[in-house]
Amino acid sequence: MAGDGEFEFIRTRLLPLTEGDPAALGLADDAALLQAEPGQETVLACDSLVAGVHFLDSDTPAVVAARALRSNLSDLAAMGARPRGYLSAIAWPEALDAAWREAFVRALHREQSRYGLVLIGGDTTSTPGPLTVTLTLVGQIETGTALRRSGARPGEDVWVSGMIGDGLLGLLSARKAGTELAGALERYQAPDPRLELGLALRGLASAAIDVSDGLLADAGHIAAASACSLRVDVDTVPVSPTARDWLESGGALDALLAGGDDYELLFTAPAGCRERIAALGLSLDTNLTRIGSVMAGEGVQARWGDGSLMQPRKSGFTHF
Amino acid sequence: MAGDGEFEFIRTRLLPLTEGDPAALGLADDAALLQAEPGQETVLACDSLVAGVHFLDSDTPAVVAARALRSNLSDLAAMGARPRGYLSAIAWPEALDAAWREAFVRALHREQSRYGLVLIGGDTTSTPGPLTVTLTLVGQIETGTALRRSGARPGEDVWVSGMIGDGLLGLLSARKAGTELAGALERYQAPDPRLELGLALRGLASAAIDVSDGLLADAGHIAAASACSLRVDVDTVPVSPTARDWLESGGALDALLAGGDDYELLFTAPAGCRERIAALGLSLDTNLTRIGSVMAGEGVQARWGDGSLMQPRKSGFTHF
Known part of the structure; x- marks a missing residue:
């Protein structure tokens, strides 16, 4: 009989990640079985992370696990959903040996415990290519309360949480060991999805x-989803002290605004909600900053304080 | 601004695959939103197919699409679930140009229409490695009725649908153009998941x-899941005329039994169900064959007609 390293790995390493959740069926079946709570909808988000594209070949198992789970959780946060469980489909290159795989699984366990969800299913394969981690996140939300991209209306405010740009600076730091920009590397390696904020924004953000x-x-x-235009007053976009230093030493703001990987929430809300949003920021100890307005029209207008338009070289990352 | 080929692809090519299903939210949000029917459970199956591992680099877009969707649907069939929708996470290598991607999406559309499900979400990324297609299938099933792997009991029969071994022979044919074994190539390229059979086996199969x-x-x-032993009488395992020819020309039966990719259903049932199962096979026009027994103990015993044991060189494919 052939070696059964794959099934042994599932039984001894992945099974503990289910923490006995009945939906996982002990990872011994062809699928997971999920019982929906009455009055709840199921939220499903699915993202792939590919080595060399979404993370560095040199990133540690802990960094890959954190980025994989957290970037996916950020999608649930943006809908205002609570995480319930996840399915992992991992394609392992041969170069990553058993020790690497085990360190990855241990890190995944720490991550899921931090965010209160468990593994309920998935797939384990080999690949001649780079490590590819696809997670399908399952969340729950009271029916009809999900945040959407399509509700922005002219006259509303545009808000953002936290600081923008550290995702890019962290990636630059990770690429060049020794040039670490204080704090940014950690923001790249372990972004913190805004789950509580997403929950609290339901009924507030449009x-x-x-x-x-x-x-x-x-x-x-x-x-695009709201059939409006968003004006972003780029001078008001909050950046960290590290990013301010970087800008002062010649970095370009448009790079930070196009960098991605910040995993903050960008949202719109009626002007009448300003006080409630300010109070929410205080109660969650989270920076919430008004950075622009929703207008009639289409597309995004990035505007400097003097009213002139920023002409960004690019607005973000696309795969093709 | 950067080229937005990726978002254009999602909007013009993938969006039609949602067929307006509200769960997909127009592919314009961070996640899909699924309303569960009362009294139903949600079934989630997730599998990755990697070029060079699960299909050939030379396989056409239509073959890759068919294999990806159908092998995943087979997992729903094995649970007795009805397909509802799917999320696709596809990592595209640069070598596959827009024409290939479009042919793939057209094939996916044909496949989903055939099986009555729609795209509800997913992810599109680039990869420096091989094409990797991860589908998360969403099914529904009446609460408590799912087929499981764990219900087999000593004294019951072991059954299998269809023919075993054409998956392997089809793969051999696909690898060596010109040596096509009649019919097997099609079974490899477009296996037919046993969804109707799975549904009908609920309350019948253990x-x-x-x-x-x-x-x-x-x-x-x-x-393993049932804490029993399964005896397989290898002479009774149904094989196609093509496979019989192949065996007579020197092929080994144990290779067919370990080959995989057949996407037939293997199930156990009490001896008292034989007539009902025979009737079910007739009504579905599907070959259902009794190939062994469940016994106390553990593992699988593959036995020849004369009572001697087959010692297979391997029992199946594992990834590491």
């Missing part, structure tokens, strides 16, 4: 998205 | 699995 492709590109997604 | 890893390996999965 549209929301997470900043993964780049602030201006993601603003464009809201504009 | 355990079920689809034959994807290889008949003996998959029998082993039922044995």
Whole structure:
């Protein structure tokens, strides 16, 4: 009989990640079985991370696990959903040996515990190519309350959480060991999805998205889905002290606004909600900044404080 | 602004695959939103297909699309679930140009129409490696009625649908153009998931699995999940005329039993169900063959007609 390393790996390494959740059926069946709570909808988000594209070949198992789970959780956050479980489809290159795989699984376990979800299914394959981690995140949300990209209306405010640009600076730091920009590397390696904020924005925000492709590109997604134009006052976009230093030493703001991987929430809300949003920022200890307005028209207008338009070289990352 | 080929592709090529299903939210949001029917559970199956591992680099877009969707549907069939929708996470190598991608999407559309499901979400990325297609299939099933691998009990019969071995012979044919074994190539390129059979086996079969890893390996999965032993009488395993020719010209039966990719259903049922199962085979016009027994113990016993044991060189495919 052939070696059964794959099934042994599933039984001894992946099975503990289910933490006995009945939906996983002990990873011993062809699919997971999920019981929906009454009055809830199921939220499904699916993203692939490819070595050399979404993370560096040199990234540690812990960094890959954190980025994979957290970037996917950010999609749930943007809908205002609570995480429930996930399916992992991992294509392993031969170069990653058993020790690497085990370190990855241990890191995944830490990550899922941090965010309160468990593994409920998936697939394990080999690949002659780069490590490819596809996670399907399953969340729940009260029926009809999900945040969407399509609700922005002219006259509303545009908001963003946290700081923009550290995702890009962290990636630059990770690429060039020794040139670490304080704090940014950690923001790249372990972004913190805004799950609580997403939950709290339901009934308050009119549209929301997470900043993964780049602030201006993601603003464009809201504009397109809402059939509006989004004006972004680029001087008001919050950046970290690290990013300010980087800008002062010659870095370009448009690169930060197109960099992506920030995993902050970009959202729109009626002007009448300003006080409630400010209070929410205080209660969650999260920076929430008003960075522009929704207008009639289409597309994104990135505007400097003097009223002139920024002409970004690109608005974000696209795969082809 | 950067080229937005990726988003254009999603909007013009993938969006039509949603066929307006509300769960897909127009592919314009961060996740899909699925409303569960009352009294139903959600079934989630997730499999990756990697070029060079699960299909050939030379396979056409139509073959890759058919194999990807159908092998995943086979997992739903094995649970007795009805397909509802799917999320696709596709990592495209540069070598596959726009024409290839479009042919793939057209084929996916034909496939989903054939099986009555629609695209509800997913991800599109680039990869420096081989084409990797990860589908997450979403099915529905009346609560508590799902077929499982764990219900086999000593004294029950072991059954299999269709013919075993054409998956392997089809792969051999596909690898060597010009040596096509009649009919087998089509079985490899476009296996037909046993969705109707899976549905009908609920309340009849005590355990079920689809034959994807290889008949003996998959029998082993039922044995392990059910804490029983499965005896397979190898002379009774149904093979196609093509496979019989291949065996007579020197091919080995144990290779067919370990070959996988048959996407037939292997199931167990009490002896009292034989007539009902025979009637079911007639009504579905599907070959259903009794090929062994469930016994106390563990593992799989592959036995020749004279009572001697087959010692297969391997029971199935594993990834590491």
